[in-house]
Amino acid sequence: MKRGLRTPVPGAMLAVVCYVACISGSIAIAAESTKSIVTNGDFQKWTGGTPDDWNVDIGAKNGADEPTSQLVRLNDPGLSLVGDASTTAWHILGQEVPVRAGGTYTLEFQALSKGVQRQGHQFDNCYVGVMCFDAAGKKIDMTLKDLSRISRWTKQRLDFRVPDNAAKTKVLIFLSKTGTLSVKGLRILEATPGRPFEVLVDSLKDDYSFTALKGIDWDDLAARYRDKAESADTIDGFADAIRGMLAELEDLHVWIELPDGRRVSSYSSRYRGNFNRQAVERQLDACQRFGRVGVTGRTKEGFGVAAILGLPPGDDNLYSQLIDAMTAMSDAPGFIVDLRSNSGGAEPRARQIAGLFADKRYLYARSKIRSGPNADDFRESRARHIEPATSKPFTRPVVCLIGPGCVSSGEGFALMMKAMDHVTMVGQPTRGASGNPHPVTLPNGVKVWFSRWVSMEPDGTSIEGRGIQPDVTVEHTGEGDPTFDKAVEILREKTGFGSAVPVQ
Numbered sequence: 001m002k003r004g005l006r007t008p009v010p011g012a013m014l015a016v017v018c019y020v021a022c023i024s025g026s027i028a029i030a031a032e033s034t035k036s037i038v039t040n041g042d043f044q045k046w047t048g049g050t051p052d053d054w055n056v057d058i059g060a061k062n063g064a065d066e067p068t069s070q071l072v073r074l075n076d077p078g079l080s081l082v083g084d085a086s087t088t089a090w091h092i093l094g095q096e097v098p099v100r101a102g103g104t105y106t107l108e109f110q111a112l113s114k115g116v117q118r119q120g121h122q123f124d125n126c127y128v129g130v131m132c133f134d135a136a137g138k139k140i141d142m143t144l145k146d147l148s149r150i151s152r153w154t155k156q157r158l159d160f161r162v163p164d165n166a167a168k169t170k171v172l173i174f175l176s177k178t179g180t181l182s183v184k185g186l187r188i189l190e191a192t193p194g195r196p197f198e199v200l201v202d203s204l205k206d207d208y209s210f211t212a213l214k215g216i217d218w219d220d221l222a223a224r225y226r227d228k229a230e231s232a233d234t235i236d237g238f239a240d241a242i243r244g245m246l247a248e249l250e251d252l253h254v255w256i257e258l259p260d261g262r263r264v265s266s267y268s269s270r271y272r273g274n275f276n277r278q279a280v281e282r283q284l285d286a287c288q289r290f291g292r293v294g295v296t297g298r299t300k301e302g303f304g305v306a307a308i309l310g311l312p313p314g315d316d317n318l319y320s321q322l323i324d325a326m327t328a329m330s331d332a333p334g335f336i337v338d339l340r341s342n343s344g345g346a347e348p349r350a351r352q353i354a355g356l357f358a359d360k361r362y363l364y365a366r367s368k369i370r371s372g373p374n375a376d377d378f379r380e381s382r383a384r385h386i387e388p389a390t391s392k393p394f395t396r397p398v399v400c401l402i403g404p405g406c407v408s409s410g411e412g413f414a415l416m417m418k419a420m421d422h423v424t425m426v427g428q429p430t431r432g433a434s435g436n437p438h439p440v441t442l443p444n445g446v447k448v449w450f451s452r453w454v455s456m457e458p459d460g461t462s463i464e465g466r467g468i469q470p471d472v473t474v475e476h477t478g479e480g481d482p483t484f485d486k487a488v489e490i491l492r493e494k495t496g497f498g499s500a501v502p503v504q
Contacts, residue, residue, distance in 0.1 A: 058090065063121075081093075097171055108156070108188075110185050111153055122177040128146045128147065131146075141163050143441075203440040219249060249252075259445035280307070284297030301497045308339055310344065313345060356389050357398055362410075365455060368380070370452065399425075400423050402468060403430065406468075411463060424471050427470050435453065437451055
């Protein structure tokens with residue numbers, strides 16, 4: 001998701017929000033003062049075509065320096081950012097605001113968007129929000145409201161807590177795709193700490209991605225936990241109260257982060273694994289281990305094997321070693337990629353590995369993000385592609401092993417493999433849990449992470465609660481590893497290796 005932008009401008013820090021710019025919540029809290037700390041937030045004063053006290057810069061480019069998006073003054077008063085398919089450089093408005101580290105604030109404004117859609121290589125941004133930076137200028141927090149689907153003037157509200165180590169905070173207005181974003185009456189008020197339970201419920205109502213899919217009635221659910229949450233006199237007591245409510249979502253991508261850094265899970269799902277790692281490794285020659293990332297080796301027939309156990313971020317050297325080991329088996333007649341115990345992590349790492357098998361650009365998945373007040377309001381789906389990672393990809397027969405131990409970004413990996421023409425999916429359905437979680441920070445300092453997107457197969461079928469289906473289903477019964485044995489059998493049939501007369 002990270003994309004290089006021109007620096008030094010606020011937009012240089014915005015690329016991480018290309019499809020996660022939906023971190024918001026409505027907080028029922030009373031302002032201590034009605035005086036806004038934003039200067040010219042009503043956009044009444046303009047000089048030379050730009051609003052006074054606002055910095056106007058280029059926040060993203062998907063081509064040349066021109067043509068740029070338009071900045072239009074409204075008579076209301078207010079402003080609009082406007083772009084179309086020919087726009088290649090996109091304006092961003094920013095203003096540093098004098099907030100207090102550790103303080104709680106409310107950002108209020110009115111917004112309207114028309115015809116907003118992502119075209120071509122445009123960046124997926126249409127928002128008003130706040131970003132906080134430390135003394136070194138590193139972004140440490142962001143609270144953004146996606147405005148892609150606000151078809152009439154609507155009051156908007158964002159509530160945010162400034163991190164204790166924040167040295168600078170900016171309010172931002174940004175559009176980087178086709179359409180019009182209009183904003184007026186923007187102000188920021190310092191607020192007294194509110195009721196964190198209501199903050200959480202309002203944020204879940206606005207942004208939880210599976211409200212419609214799971215048929216959640218937030219009013220009913222909240223009513224059953226409100227008294228316990230609001231009567232809690234400690235952070236741990238509050239966390240215990242909301243944990244019960246969050247557990248009812250049955251979502252692996254929902255958890256609580258306490259102010260001291262402790263993580264409290266709300267839900268765990270049990271599954272019966274369809275793999276026997278020891279039985280597989282006993283069949284492999286030249287077996288190599290690469291920490292938590294994977295294991296490689298060859299079968300007696302000469303088929304390459306790579307079991308990708310997880311996709312932990314970082315450790316470039318470990319991934320390089322794994323990829324080198326897989327590339328060294330490019331002479332194999334067939335290949336087995338085992339994802340049955342892949343617990344997820346960084347999906348870009350999956351693209352790095354799966355790209356070794358991609359002979360062309362494949363559409364492997366789509367995703368969509370909540371964008372609007374209704375449970376079925378979503379931004380247009382974003383296509384996710386896998387690209388060749390080498391000039392000599394492995395295009396001989398491949399079997400990809402999957403099962404319920406494959407979850408989250410591991411399922412993204414499985415979708416990459418499934419998209420390729422020469423890959424056969426074998427095993428059992430994956431777990432069906434991929435939510436791309438992001439947090440809401442409550443007034444008491446508790447963060448609650450929850451699912452923000454719906455991950456889908458290329459035809460738009462959601463994988464949540466369903467998983468990715470294999471081409472060949474294998475029951476995990478008996479001794480050894482019948483799923484791995486089936487993979488070897490399929491490769492023998494497709495390649496002839498291991499039979500009496502190998503296919504050349």
